[in-house]
Amino acid sequence: MHELSIVLSIIDEIDEQSEARDLHDIEVVHLKIGVFSGVDRDALLFAWELACEGTRLEDSRLDIETVPLVIHCAICHEDRPPPSLYQLCCPECNTPSETIVTGRELEVVSLEVAA
Amino acid sequence: MSTRIVEVRAKVLKQNDLLAHALRERFEASGVSVISLVSSPGSGKTAFLEKLLGTLAANFRVAALVGDLATENDAARLKRATPNVRQITTGTICHLDAQMIERALEGWQLDALDFLFIENVGNLVCPSSYDLGEELRFVLLSATEGEDKPLKYPTIFNSSDVAIITKMDMAGPAEFDLAAARRNIESVRPGMQIFEVSAKTGSGMQDVFQFLRDKLAHSHKTRLALQYETTQ
Numbered sequence: 001m002h003e004l005s006i007v008l009s010i011i012d013e014i015d016e017q018s019e020a021r022d023l024h025d026i027e028v029v030h031l032k033i034g035v036f037s038g039v040d041r042d043a044l045l046f047a048w049e050l051a052c053e054g055t056r057l058e059d060s061r062l063d064i065e066t067v068p069l070v071i072h073c074a075i076c077h078e079d080r081p082p083p084s085l086y087q088l089c090c091p092e093c094n095t096p097s098e099t100i101v102t103g104r105e106l107e108v109v110s111l112e113v114a115a
Numbered sequence: 116m117s118t119r120i121v122e123v124r125a126k127v128l129k130q131n132d133l134l135a136h137a138l139r140e141r142f143e144a145s146g147v148s149v150i151s152l153v154s155s156p157g158s159g160k161t162a163f164l165e166k167l168l169g170t171l172a173a174n175f176r177v178a179a180l181v182g183d184l185a186t187e188n189d190a191a192r193l194k195r196a197t198p199n200v201r202q203i204t205t206g207t208i209c210h211l212d213a214q215m216i217e218r219a220l221e222g223w224q225l226d227a228l229d230f231l232f233i234e235n236v237g238n239l240v241c242p243s244s245y246d247l248g249e250e251l252r253f254v255l256l257s258a259t260e261g262e263d264k265p266l267k268y269p270t271i272f273n274s275s276d277v278a279i280i281t282k283m284d285m286a287g288p289a290e291f292d293l294a295a296a297r298r299n300i301e302s303v304r305p306g307m308q309i310f311e312v313s314a315k316t317g318s319g320m321q322d323v324f325q326f327l328r329d330k331l332a333h334s335h336k337t338r339l340a341l342q343y344e345t346t347q
Contacts (some may be wrong), residue, residue, distance in 0.1 A: 006127060010127050086267075111120070114117075
């Protein structure tokens with residue numbers, strides 16, 4: 001379970017941003033997580049609660065947008081979701097693809113702060 | 116109370132990725148090929164590495180960093196092949212990160228090395244999120260683990276460059292379906308190079324040595340290709 005380390009990195013990023021932009025009262029942290037990032041959503045939410053307890057982020061909420069896996073098919077010239085996480089091929093023509101378009105994201109997208 | 120939205124768009128592992136990028140540049144500038152090994156615990160990473168170091172040490176300058184939660188056992192084993200071995204004990208952490216690598220390298224002359232191997236903590240989940248600045252990531256799958264491991268852990272297989280099927284001497288007794296294993300690896304990482312080895316009997320290891328030599332000759336053509344040719 002490396003989600004606690006991931007949460008600590010998210011908190012570092014938020015601290016940096018809040019200092020640079022003078023932000024207070026962060027209510028929601030919007031995150032983007034690809035299904036192929038190796039990070040588990042529930043474990044992350046659990047670790048978030050744990051890490052924020054007693055800090056200024058205690059009342060904040062983590063909002064996670066899950067990004068699906070999409071590969072590029074060189075034959076169809078299309079970006080498509082593969083049949084499953086363990087079948088990296090085009091769902092239409094079955095051609096294997098090693099080109100991942102989305103699914104590896106692990107990003108802080110935005111912060112909702114009290115205006 | 117109203118709220119406003121502040122755009123951030125920052126990678127969560129930015130610090131790790133920056134550090135990994137700096138390490139990669141350092142490795143390239145020093146002319147050292149860095150290969151990391153990932154696998155589940157007990158799949159034979161250390162035995163494989165012992166064999167690699169033992170053989171490569173005859174012609175190349177090799178070193179290894181070994182990650183485990185506790186003990187220095189693996190480093191002690193590998194030191195029989197080369198004195199350039201350091202253990203990274205992570206305590207409770209389930210993976211290596213770029214900062215641990217940077218710290219462990221302190222005081223080492225990277226330009227006096229041809230190959231540096233990094234043995235990650237035995238874990239098929241967490242290491243996939245952390246770039247260590249390596250040039251190649253080898254994922255090991257042992258014949259005793261079952262052929263469906265790649266399907267169960269697609270992320271780590273997909274984030275690796277080369278697959279090594281280990282303990283091939285056990286394939287028969289374990290009723291390991293090699294063709295299915297190869298198909299499954301191909302399914303999660305199309306085009307992946309696959310080697311079948313037994314560190315115990317030495318079978319298949321020659322192909323890995325050849326691959327590494329070619330890799331090195333290709334990466335650092337002038338100095339090392341010449342060195343390789345003169346040692347043959």
